[in-house]
Amino acid sequence: MAENKIIKSKYFFEEEEIEQLAEVSTHQYRPWEKNEKLKVVGKGLPRLDGYDKVSGSAVYTFDVILPRMAHAATLRCPHPHARIKSIDTSEAEKLKGVLGILTHENAPRIEWYGRSFLFDPHLRYEGDEVACVVAESERIARQAVRSIKVEYEILPFVVDAQQALQKNAPQLYEDGNLMRGKPSKYERGDLEKGLQEADVVLERRFDTQVVVHNPTEPHVSVVKWDGDHLTIWDSTQGVFSVRSRVASVLGLPESNVRVIKKYMGGGFGAKLEAGKYTVMAALLARQIGRPVRIALDRREMNLAVGNRPDSYQTLKAGVKKDGTLTALYLKSIGSAGAYPAGTGCAWPLRSMYACPNVKVEEYSVYINAGRARAYRAPGHVQGFFALEQLIDELAEKVGMDPLEFRLKNYADKEPNWNIPYTTKLLKEAYLKGAKAIGWERRNKTPGEQPGPVKTGIGMSSQIWWGGGGPPAYANLKLNRDGSVQIIAGSQDLGTGTYTILAQVAAEVLDIPVEKIEVILGDTDVAPYCGSSGGSTTAPSVSPAVRDAAEQMKAKLFSAAAAHLGVPESQLKYAGGKFYSAGEKSASLDIGQLARKMGERVLVTTGRREANPEGYAVNTFGVQFAEVEVDTETGKIRVKKIVAAYDLGRVLNRQMLDNQIHGGIIQGLGYALFEERLIDRNIGKLVNANLHDYKIPTIKDTPEIEIYIVSEGDEKLSNTGVKGVGEPAIIPTPAAIANAVYNAIGVRMTSLPMTPDKVLMALQS
Numbered sequence: 108m109a110e111n112k113i114i115k116s117k118y119f120f121e122e123e124e125i126e127q128l129a130e131v132s133t134h135q136y137r138p139w140e141k142n143e144k145l146k147v148v149g150k151g152l153p154r155l156d157g158y159d160k161v162s163g164s165a166v167y168t169f170d171v172i173l174p175r176m177a178h179a180a181t182l183r184c185p186h187p188h189a190r191i192k193s194i195d196t197s198e199a200e201k202l203k204g205v206l207g208i209l210t211h212e213n214a215p216r217i218e219w220y221g222r223s224f225l226f227d228p229h230l231r232y233e234g235d236e237v238a239c240v241v242a243e244s245e246r247i248a249r250q251a252v253r254s255i256k257v258e259y260e261i262l263p264f265v266v267d268a269q270q271a272l273q274k275n276a277p278q279l280y281e282d283g284n285l286m287r288g289k290p291s292k293y294e295r296g297d298l299e300k301g302l303q304e305a306d307v308v309l310e311r312r313f314d315t316q317v318v319v320h321n322p323t324e325p326h327v328s329v330v331k332w333d334g335d336h337l338t339i340w341d342s343t344q345g346v347f348s349v350r351s352r353v354a355s356v357l358g359l360p361e362s363n364v365r366v367i368k369k370y371m372g373g374g375f376g377a378k379l380e381a382g383k384y385t386v387m388a389a390l391l392a393r394q395i396g397r398p399v400r401i402a403l404d405r406r407e408m409n410l411a412v413g414n415r416p417d418s419y420q421t422l423k424a425g426v427k428k429d430g431t432l433t434a435l436y437l438k439s440i441g442s443a444g445a446y447p448a449g450t451g452c453a454w455p456l457r458s459m460y461a462c463p464n465v466k467v468e469e470y471s472v473y474i475n476a477g478r479a480r481a482y483r484a485p486g487h488v489q490g491f492f493a494l495e496q497l498i499d500e501l502a503e504k505v506g507m508d509p510l511e512f513r514l515k516n517y518a519d520k521e522p523n524w525n526i527p528y529t530t531k532l533l534k535e536a537y538l539k540g541a542k543a544i545g546w547e548r549r550n551k552t553p554g555e556q557p558g559p560v561k562t563g564i565g566m567s568s569q570i571w572w573g574g575g576g577p578p579a580y581a582n583l584k585l586n587r588d589g590s591v592q593i594i595a596g597s598q599d600l601g602t603g604t605y606t607i608l609a610q611v612a613a614e615v616l617d618i619p620v621e622k623i624e625v626i627l628g629d630t631d632v633a634p635y636c637g638s639s640g641g642s643t644t645a646p647s648v649s650p651a652v653r654d655a656a657e658q659m660k661a662k663l664f665s666a667a668a669a670h671l672g673v674p675e676s677q678l679k680y681a682g683g684k685f686y687s688a689g690e691k692s693a694s695l696d697i698g699q700l701a702r703k704m705g706e707r708v709l710v711t712t713g714r715r716e717a718n719p720e721g722y723a724v725n726t727f728g729v730q731f732a733e734v735e736v737d738t739e740t741g742k743i744r745v746k747k748i749v750a751a752y753d754l755g756r757v758l759n760r761q762m763l764d765n766q767i768h769g770g771i772i773q774g775l776g777y778a779l780f781e782e783r784l785i786d787r788n789i790g791k792l793v794n795a796n797l798h799d800y801k802i803p804t805i806k807d808t809p810e811i812e813i814y815i816v817s818e819g820d821e822k823l824s825n826t827g828v829k830g831v832g833e834p835a836i837i838p839t840p841a842a843i844a845n846a847v848y849n850a851i852g853v854r855m856t857s858l859p860m861t862p863d864k865v866l867m868a869l870q871s
Contacts, residue, residue, distance in 0.1 A: 770835020
């Protein structure tokens, strides 16, 4: 049986290093063979929840309906910066069907963001919460919201991060617009010395836009009180994080708060934290003694629940004639929004290549706009867009092929801590992807093709963490009929978690996946797992499931030996049945064995083991893009993307391909279409809907080829799995940008690369 101990666990979640105590398994299981030799793991099995979703029987949080349920809606500030002078809710209160109204005048003073409150009379962006109404229907609630009369003191505003740093800029806080009052800095080596040693020094500027998550299912909560116990159905990426936050602000024991999330229509990072709307609904539900549902509309989604921040990046690099990098420098400025949030984008520059002299200065700036939140590979997408274009230009300056230049500066050890990687197969990915795209076809001289329509090929590297880590737990229950339940406090965001966890247990127990039920996303039922983000779910939870399944298998071996009266060493196990050596005709399946044990249910609890000490855990990859650019219209069409990755073991090839396809399409949108547009004259959002906010459609989707060069990371965990959610999007915009340069001979330094920007670049 597995032994356990308590350790101090460290791993990266999004861009933050998490450090916490965790109970881990110390049992060393035999590493799995290559996927081709496994029965279930690695196979492209269809989703276990596929029928529910395509038949319409899947109940998302948006679909939850409870008896006597009331509906809430939020009044949001119409100005970019204002202070409430007075608020009159009397007309709204008179409306038939209105049940209650919360404002800063009658709501508890609950701290939020560390610098504000649930309802704050000082409103710092268009969309800040002013009041919340609960009524018999959503229509009545929204009608009541429009009836509330508010007198505002209009304050000066600033919606551009660079302008916000100027001395005469309007101030969001008394201590200024720069978060923490200073930039975040990192340095290794001697930058100036590295620049002096260089034969070529380049300095370039790049900028990227603000984009919005816009998942299909909006942010929504349904809350219900039973005495002093609160149940929350929430479209969230972290049921336990929502439980902790809501219990804390409402002064409840966490045992009194239950959070449920079964199905979810996407999150991309915006749903990693508890929303104000959930707490407002809980307060109103307690006030009226009825369940309350609150769902944000698409405009609110674009205003108030997060975005990928913009970036203004100045990069400087030094390189020797032989292609050796000697120095890298980055200064970045990003918009945090109206409240504290991270905007950094330096990890790619710090981590991707071997360079002894590196310096970084990152400025996170308050502006009068919605607060930034983690968005699929935060910082990395914008960071690689700039870095990888600079790498291509450096290669060109010293007369090297861009791929050859990257191989020249390949980092065999993690550059920040000078420690080895658990695995790194990026060279193999480079070669596989280059062959698939036909790297030799790229224009030797960028823009050399005749005619108005030109094609080009470009590439971009990728690094991310994605190793996950403890704590993560899974219960496995074996029923008397031989069916199995896996119960874990993780979340399926639509990415296939239900299916891959069943595949892990099926591989160990050698039973059909159809006999396994997976239960996720319920804090009262399941043991703890972390939030689902940062490509950590599969690498954190799948080892815990294997641990639980291996414990169950060991328990069954012991029971079978006792029942059959033979030593365990003489037992064989296959297809969910035990055989005594030499007597295969006499078998005992696990259901029969469970019944003979006289127990209704056999239970084991699996734990994620510790990450290996002294190693860096990262994913690596590369994307190659082939594009077509019409130099008369400025339109860019992405013809093909080839993606090659080192991701550890693949649990389900079909779902992995789905993840990479989705990331590439999302990255294409970031590269070519998407942008939150604020009118700088009035400080208001002008494209807060999916008609004016452009996202890719199937018509924009290129041909996509995917190659996986890894078989499993045996140093990392008992499943050897790393995450794929973030790596899929990271290199896409940079690869497209480098391909555009190869096509037209002009570098695009600003995202999105819209036709007008292409034409302006050509004219300049």
